[in-house]
Amino acid sequence: MRQVQAVMGRALPLLGNDIDTDRIIPARFLKCVTFDGLGEQVFADDRQQANGQHPFDLPQYQGAQILVVNGNFGCGSSREHAPQSIARWGIKAIVGESFAEIFFGNCVAIGIPCVTAGSEAVAALQALIQTQPQTEVILDLITLQVQAGNWCAPIYMGDGSRQMMLSGSWDGTGQLLSQVEQVKATVAKLPYLAWSC
Amino acid sequence: MSQGTLFDKVWDLHTVSVLPSGQTQLLIGLHLIHEVTSPQAFAMLHERGLPVLFPERTVATVDHIVPTQSQARPFGDALAEEMMQALERNCEDHGITFYNLNSGNQGIVHVIAPEQGMTQPGMTIACGDSHTSTHGAFGAIAFGIGTSQVRDVLATQTLALAKLKVRKIEVNGTLKPGVYAKDVILHIIRTLGVKGGVGYAYEFAGTTFEQMSMEERMTICNMAIEGGARCGYINPDQVTYDYLQGRDRAPKGAAWDEALAWWQSLRSEADAQYDDGVVFDAADIAPTVTWGITPGQGMAVNELIPLPETLADSERAIAQEAYAYMDFQPGSPIQGTKVDVCFIGSCTNGRISDLREAARIAQGHHVAEGIKAFVVPGSERVKQQAEAEGLDKIFIQAGFEWREPGCSMCLAMNPDKLEGRQLSASSSNRNFKGRQGSASGRTLLMSPAMVVAAAITGQVTDVRQLSRSEQ
Incomplete structure (x- = not known):
């Protein structure tokens, strides 16, 4: 499986706290049996209201690979359609002040690292890529740093999730399945599994 | 680090292994699925040629897309109909119980599992829906997951997770007239913020919750996620046991007595340690x-x-x-x-x-x-x-x-x-x-x-x- 040790590319700033998954992908686009095509629908309503001025539509951010957000990004619904739509638009990593928990887990499960940085660092990076959108940003999961030109700041990612990225074990099914005997042993130990259901 | 709470006990009992990443491989006792977040998970299983490991531990219903006026099939909305057919087919192919429309048992997934006695204290419960926290009202550890994780539960009955911290949220006293469970949880979220619960499980404790019915407790735990907490729970007590007794899937006969003793053993200890605590007074809460x-x-x-x-x-x-x-x-x-x-x-x-x-x-x-x-x-x-x-x-x-x-x-x-x-x-x-x-x-x-x-x-x-x- 693909190891994720660093992500390099241009970055896209998306300002604001508490951006929920209904905004990332409105519920009407959840009427689907595959994730194909969701990249076009990402932030559909916000983009329509911004009339071409939404960061995902601005020409200078086309082809960006790193999304830079503020606090509690991805709160609300557990829909994996949200990170899927962001990823299918072209984003490979997200830097932010903080992430909602289910969204974070969904990103890890599809190999998209979400790393946090201090609010001043995030604001500085957002300002930098607003004024110089062509800047190459390097997000390094080994040294835990984000770099943009001469600017650099520390980043953080929980150890378990970071190891899954570095080792390429973010798609956990195989690893979980390799413990099937222990799974069965745990099942046998739990009284309630024998009672009902 | 919390110790001696219901969360700690249930987590330990369901721990299968510690993964190389340091995360816990946690067994999921009950898996609930619906039409919106499951079709891609089944597709991933098919691509990998994997079966459902314990089909009897997954239960399905249809709730998100169903029309509430005419439910005649095929649905007027072709996309909704396609999702419906995908769920019917996936459940049939994998031997999963499906509570379809007009079965007498269909409904919102977080309503039907409790009303049929599927949701019980001490379980781990996962569902591709963030309001899975609802089931914590019974003293279960229940949380929402995404579609790739639905795939993992179907294939392995487990998830890779980092353990949460536990915050005790105490509310004491009797609610004033016109103040409901909904007002209590809106008041808590208003005070602690929508991201205050990130990284935490919320234990709701105190006399206000003790006086609530199971349905009121479900309203409380349902919205834990709106406060950022992936799961919220209330220790099981006589109200919980009285609600469960006699329901379709609740334990019966000798199993009931065994269950009762086990459920009681899972309650948070009086001297349990929490990572954080907050106390509210019910008298301060108004219609919100x-x-x-x-x-x-x-x-x-x-x-x-x-x-x-x-x-x-x-x-x-x-x-x-x-x-x-x-x-x-x-x-x-x-x-x-x-x-x-x-x-x-x-x-x-x-x-x-x-x-x-x-x-x-x-x-x-x-x-x-x-x-x-x-x-x-x-x-x-x-x-x-x-x-x-x-x-x-x-x-x-x-x-x-x-x-x-x-x-x-x-x-x-x-x-x-x-x-x-x-x-x-x-x-x-x-x-x-x-x-x-x-x-x-x-x-x-x-x-x-x-x-x-x-x-x-x-x-x-x-x-x-x-x-x-x-x-």
Whole structure:
């Protein structure tokens, strides 16, 4: 499986706290049996209201690979359609002040690292890529740093999730399945599994 | 680090292994699935040639996309019909129990599992839906997951997770008249914020929760996720056991006695250690309504919409966004705000006790002119029970529409949607921008009783005033 040790590319700033998954992908686009095509629908309503001025539509951010957000990004619904739509638009990593928990887990499960940085660092990076959108940003999961030109700041990612990225074990099914005997042993130990259901 | 809490005990009992990443491989005792977040998970299994490891530990129903007017098949919406057929096929192929429409057991996934006695203390429960936290009302550890994780549970009955911290949220005392479980949880979220619970499980403790029915406790735990906490729970007690006894899937006979002893052993110890704690006084809680675009932007109904300078620095930008989106003036009252649509239902407030209270208040009144008001029972059983009690007739006489069960306008994946800038008084759980089906639609969250008060008067109304002058 693909190891994720660093992500390099241009970055896209998306300002604001508490951006929920209904905004990332409105519920009407959840009427689907595959994730194909969701990249076009990402932030559909916000983009329509911004009339071409939404960061995902601005020409200078086309082809960006790193999304830079503020606090509690991805709160609300557990829909994996949200990170899927962001990823299918072209984003490979997200830097932010903080992430909602289910969204974070969904990103890890599809190999998209979400790393946090201090609010001043995030604001500085957002300002930098607003004024110089062509800047190459390097997000390094080994040294835990984000770099943009001469600017650099520390980043953080929980150890378990970071190891899954570095080792390429973010798609956990195989690893979980390799413990099937222990799974069965745990099942046998739990009284309630024998009672009902 | 927490120790001796129900969360710690249940976590330890379900730990299969510690993964090389340091995360826990956690066994999931009950897996619930629905039509929206499962089809891609089954597709991933098919691609990898993997079977469902324990099909008897997964239960399916259909709730998000179902129409609440005509449920005749095929659905008018071809995409909804395709999702429905995918779920029917996947359940049949893998031997998974499916509570389909007209089975007598269909409904919102977080309504049907408790009402059938599937949800029990000490279980781990996962579902591709963030409101899975609801099941914590029984002393289960229950949380929402995404589709790749649904795949993992289907294939392995386990998940890779980092252990959460535990915050004890105590509320003590008796609630004032007109104050409901919904007001309590909106008050907690308003105080601790929408991201206050990130990284935590919330243990709800104290005499206020002890006095609540199971359905009220479900309303509380349901919205833990709106406070950022992936799961919330309440220690099981006699109220829990009395609710469970005799339900279809609850243990019976000797197993019941065994279960009771096991459930009691799981309660948080008196000397348990928590990572954090907060205490509230029930007397401080008023009927609460949201004024903004996050569930944390709440206020007592008789207060004024907060001025930016009274808010924490970190809350001001989102408050400005909210004033503009909602078209509300800071410093003005919310009472008297005209509403367009009134919705009673959802996994937060679509249970029989919610409908009984709503009907009690609606009786003898009529929905104000120009207001669209509708009631969507949480399940087929809730609907049947409500009709047996004549609640449907009370609602219809009062001018409410009486619908078929489903998630409906909580998230508007079916035909029930706001139009344009309409303002909705809603018993659901999210007031996000565009949440109820119109990109510019607006939502005020409140208790079902307050939704009825809004429907009758056509404006945001303190249900306590209605009680005095009109009941």
